[in-house]
Amino acid sequence: MFLSFLFTPWILLALPLLYFGLPYVRNWQIQDVPGPWLAKFTNLWYLYEARRCRRYLTVHNLHEKHGKLVRIQPNQVSIADPDAIPIVYGHGTGFLKSDYYDAFVSIQRGLFNTRDRAEHTRKRKTVSHTFSAKSVGQFEQYIHHNLEQLTSQWDSKSKQAQQNPRSGGYYRFDALHWFNYVAFDIIGDLAFGAPFGMLEKGADVAEVRLSPDAPPTSAPAIEVLNRRGEVSNAIGTMSWIKPYAKYLPDPFFYKGIEAVKNLAGIAIARVNERLAAAERGEIQRVDLLARLMEGKDEGGNQLGREELTAEALTQLIAGSDTTSNTSCALLYHCLMHPEVVKKLQAELDRALPSSDVPTYEQVKSLPYLDMVIQETLRIHSTSSQGLPRLVPPGAGVDLAGHHFPQGVVLSVPAYTMHHSKEIWGSDADEYRPERWEKVTERQKQAFIPFSYGPRSCVGRNVAEMELALIVATVFRRYEFELYQDHLETREGFLRKPLGLQVGMRKRQAA
Numbered sequence: 163m164f165l166s167f168l169f170t171p172w173i174l175l176a177l178p179l180l181y182f183g184l185p186y187v188r189n190w191q192i193q194d195v196p197g198p199w200l201a202k203f204t205n206l207w208y209l210y211e212a213r214r215c216r217r218y219l220t221v222h223n224l225h226e227k228h229g230k231l232v233r234i235q236p237n238q239v240s241i242a243d244p245d246a247i248p249i250v251y252g253h254g255t256g257f258l259k260s261d262y263y264d265a266f267v268s269i270q271r272g273l274f275n276t277r278d279r280a281e282h283t284r285k286r287k288t289v290s291h292t293f294s295a296k297s298v299g300q301f302e303q304y305i306h307h308n309l310e311q312l313t314s315q316w317d318s319k320s321k322q323a324q325q326n327p328r329s330g331g332y333y334r335f336d337a338l339h340w341f342n343y344v345a346f347d348i349i350g351d352l353a354f355g356a357p358f359g360m361l362e363k364g365a366d367v368a369e370v371r372l373s374p375d376a377p378p379t380s381a382p383a384i385e386v387l388n389r390r391g392e393v394s395n396a397i398g399t400m401s402w403i404k405p406y407a408k409y410l411p412d413p414f415f416y417k418g419i420e421a422v423k424n425l426a427g428i429a430i431a432r433v434n435e436r437l438a439a440a441e442r443g444e445i446q447r448v449d450l451l452a453r454l455m456e457g458k459d460e461g462g463n464q465l466g467r468e469e470l471t472a473e474a475l476t477q478l479i480a481g482s483d484t485t486s487n488t489s490c491a492l493l494y495h496c497l498m499h500p501e502v503v504k505k506l507q508a509e510l511d512r513a514l515p516s517s518d519v520p521t522y523e524q525v526k527s528l529p530y531l532d533m534v535i536q537e538t539l540r541i542h543s544t545s546s547q548g549l550p551r552l553v554p555p556g557a558g559v560d561l562a563g564h565h566f567p568q569g570v571v572l573s574v575p576a577y578t579m580h581h582s583k584e585i586w587g588s589d590a591d592e593y594r595p596e597r598w599e600k601v602t603e604r605q606k607q608a609f610i611p612f613s614y615g616p617r618s619c620v621g622r623n624v625a626e627m628e629l630a631l632i633v634a635t636v637f638r639r640y641e642f643e644l645y646q647d648h649l650e651t652r653e654g655f656l657r658k659p660l661g662l663q664v665g666m667r668k669r670q671a672a
C-alpha cells in the first residue's frame with residue numbers, strides 16, 4: 163500500500179508538505195513568534211538572506227517592526243533583549259553552539275567551532291593563559307614591528323604625493339587594504355611565526371600548501387578569508403548542505419568552498435615551515451604559535467600537528483579581519499566627524515612626545531582614544547549578527563515573556579543591541595565617543611562586541627592592544643581627507659567595510 167503510494171503523483175504533493183510542514187509542526191511552541199512567513203516553514207529564507215550578505219540588517223529591520231522577538235528560522239528565534247544575554251551566552255546555563263558552526267569546520271574542529279562542552283573546555287584551557295592581560299604583553303614587539311613597516315610605507319607614499327603637484331599633497335588610496343595588510347601581517351607573525359609580507363609588498367598574497375608535502379603555490383589571503391566567511395555563514399543556515407554546496411550552480415558557493423581549502427592550505431604551509439625550523443633549533447620566539455606548541459591540557463598532553471594547525475588557523479581567521487574591519491570603520495567614522503579627530507589628535511600630541519610607533523604603556527589609558535574605540539565597536543559592530551545557541555535539554559527557558567523548549571535555537575543580535583534607541587537614546591545611530599563618559603548599567607549589559615561568557619572572544623586583550631596601537635600610530639603621525647560619504651558594508655560571518663577612499667599625508671607636527 164505504502165509502496166504503491168510512493169509511485170503515484172500524490173507523492174509530488176506529499177513531499178513538499180512533509181518537508182515544509184514538519185519543521186512547522188515540530189516547533190509549534192514558537193509558532194506565535196512573529197517573523198517572515200517563510201521562516202516558519204523553511205531555512206531557505208534565512209539562507210537567501212545570508213547569500214545576500216546583509217542578514218544582520220534584515221533581522222534588525224524585523225525587530226524594528228515586530229519588537230523583541232522575531233522568528234528567523236523554523237527553529238530559531240532572535241531576541242533583542244539585553245536580559246537574554248547572560249542566559250543565552252553566560253557561564254553555567256548549558257547553552258551550546260548550534261549546528262550553524264559545523265559549516266566553519268576545516269582541517270578539524272578548532273576552538274571557535276567546536277560545539278562539545280568538554281572539548282571546548284580542554285582547548286580553551288590550553289590557550290587561555292596565553293591570552294591573559296599579563297601574557298599578551300609579550301606579543302607587543304610583533305605588533306610594534308609591523309606598525310613600523312606600515313609607517314615606513316605610508317611615509318614614502320606621503321613623500322611621493324608631496325612631490326607631485328597634482329596630488330594636492332595627499333596620497334590617495336583605499337585605506338581598507340592597508341588595514342588588512344597590517345592586521346594579517348600581525349596575526350601571521352603571532353600565529354605562524356612570521357608576517358605574510360603583505361606590508362612589504364603592498365599586496366594581498368600568501369603561500370599555500372594543500373597538504374604538508376604538496377608544492378607551494380600562492381593565494382590572496384584576504385580575499386580567500388572574505389569568501390570563506392561568506393560561504394560558511396550562508397551554509398551554516400542549513401549545515402547539512404555543506405558536502406553538496408560545491409555542486410550548486412552559483413559561484414558564491416563553489417568559489418567559497420575553494421577558498422576554505424586555500425585558507426587551510428595557508429595554515430598548513432606556515433605551520434609546516436615553523437615546525438621544521440623548530441626541529442632545526444632555529445626558533446626563539448614568544449609568539450602565539452610557540453605558546454600553542456607548549457600548551458598542555460589537564461592530562462599534560464600537547465596538541466598534535468593537525469590540531470596545532472587547526473588552532474593556528476583559528477587564530478588567523480578570528481584575529482585578522484576582525485581588527486582590520488574595526489580599524490577601517492574607525493577611520494571612516496572619525497573622518498566623518500572632524501571634531502573627533504581634533505580631540506583625538508590633541509590627546510595623542512599631549513601624551514606622545516614623538517610620532518614614532520608608541521608603546522602600549524603610553525596609550526593604554528588614554529581616555530579619549532578608548533572612547534573612540536568603544537564607540538566604533540558599538541556603531542560598526544563587526545560581529546553584528548546574533549550568535550546561535552541551543553536551548554539545553556530540560557525544562558526549557560522563559561525569556562522576553564515567552565517560553566522556549568529544549569532544542570530551539572536562540573540568538574541575541576549584537577547590531578540591534580548596539581543600535582537600540584531604547585538603550586542608547588535617540589542618537590543611537592550617531593557616532594559620538596563622548597557617550598562613553600557616562601554609560602548606564604543597561605548600556606554596559608547590552609554592549610557585546612566580543613560576545614559574552616565562556617565562548618566570548620579569547621583574543622580580546624590582543625585585539626584591544628592592537629587597536630590602541632594602530633589608532634594611536636595612525637592619528638598621531640598622519641592626517642587624512644575623506645573621499646566618500648557612506649561606508650558600504652557586506653556581511654559574511656563579520657560585517658566588513660568594502661573600501662575606504664582617503665587622502666593621507668604626514669602631519670606637520672610629526
Ligand code: HEM
Pocket residue numbers: 273274275286476477480481482484485488544545549610611612613616617618619620621622624625
Ligand atoms: C576587534 C577585534 C575582535 C572582535 C570584535 C572579536 C569578536 C569576537 C566574537 C564576537 C567572538 C564570539 C564568536 C562566536 O561565539 O561565534 C569571538 C571569538 C573568538 N575570538 Fe575574537 N574578536 C576580535 C579579535 C580577536 C583576536 C585578535 C583574536 C586572536 C588573536 C581572536 C580570537 C578569537 C577566538 C579564538 C574566538 C573563539 C573563542 C571560543 O569559542 O572559545 N579574536 N571574537
